Amino acid sequence: MMATKAETAMLETRSLRMAYGRRVLWTGLDMSVKSGRMVALTGPSGSGKSTLLGCLGLLERPTAGEILLDGRELSGLSATGARRLRRDSLGYLFQNYALVENATIAQNLNVALKARGRRGAQGQQAMEEALEKVGLAGRQREQVSRLSGGEQQRVAVARLLVKQPRLVLADEPTGALDRFNAELVAGLLRAMADDGACVVMATHNDSVRDQCDETVPVDAYTG
Numbered sequence: 001m002m003a004t005k006a007e008t009a010m011l012e013t014r015s016l017r018m019a020y021g022r023r024v025l026w027t028g029l030d031m032s033v034k035s036g037r038m039v040a041l042t043g044p045s046g047s048g049k050s051t052l053l054g055c056l057g058l059l060e061r062p063t064a065g066e067i068l069l070d071g072r073e074l075s076g077l078s079a080t081g082a083r084r085l086r087r088d089s090l091g092y093l094f095q096n097y098a099l100v101e102n103a104t105i106a107q108n109l110n111v112a113l114k115a116r117g118r119r120g121a122q123g124q125q126a127m128e129e130a131l132e133k134v135g136l137a138g139r140q141r142e143q144v145s146r147l148s149g150g151e152q153q154r155v156a157v158a159r160l161l162v163k164q165p166r167l168v169l170a171d172e173p174t175g176a177l178d179r180f181n182a183e184l185v186a187g188l189l190r191a192m193a194d195d196g197a198c199v200v201m202a203t204h205n206d207s208v209r210d211q212c213d214e215t216v217p218v219d220a221y222t223g
């Protein structure tokens with residue numbers, strides 16, 4: 001029987017290896033993640049979780065092996081193809097949040113809305129809904145640089161919510177948050193997966209890990 005789309009992995013790695021000189025971070029790393037799944041990358045500090053997220057997000061190149069998104073090998077993409085993929089399909093929740101600090105919350109979210117082609121009233125409504133979900137309702141006009149670390153992190157989550165990427169890559173997504181907001185953000189990532197995204201996160205937080213469908217212990221691939 002032919003596999004249906006729902007059964008096929010959205011994200012797959014084959015024999016992935018990363019080494020810096022003679023230091024091997026991980027090797028022979030095979031993972032396969034279906035749409036709707038949330039995966040926790042675990043392992044001690046320095047085991048290469050962030051590096052793996054960087055490779056999956058086309059920000060770093062693995063030493064060897066393949067990464068396939070929807071069956072397409074990422075290393076085969078042209079520079080334009082890679083740019084398009086980042087813009088249209090990838091969502092990053094990394095430690096520096098990559099927000100434009102000297103702009104307002106609204107201006108930051110507008111970049112993602114524009115990329116989705118959601119303008120005008122429809123875009124405005126999506127923004128308001130996203131900000132409400134992250135506990136920042138009505139704060140569109142505030143400057144990002146004046147927000148706390150945890151608030152900035154939640155703006156980055158709101159940006160993911162309006163962008164609706166197919167693949168969400170999150171590095172310690174609850175790192176700067178208190179318990180209430182950590183649960184809020186974990187729940188929102190879970191909801192994105194339930195809506196069909198593939199969510200891959202590095203986390204040291206046991207309760208966030210427990211909300212994941214699978215765990216990939218990166219330190220099990222040291223060779």
Ligand SMILES: Nc1ncnc2c1ncn2[C@@H]1O[C@H](COP(=O)(O)OP(=O)(O)OP(=O)(O)O)[C@@H](O)[C@H]1O
Pocket residue numbers: 020025043044045046047048049050051052202
């Ligand atoms: N460009 C580089 N050249 C050499 N070594 C590097 C480079 N980038 C990362 N490393 C090393 O790779 C190792 C893995 O780093 P990484 O940040 O991926 O680990 P991690 O598992 O995410 O750790 P943590 O849990 O502390 O965030 C680190 O020891 C780091 O110093």
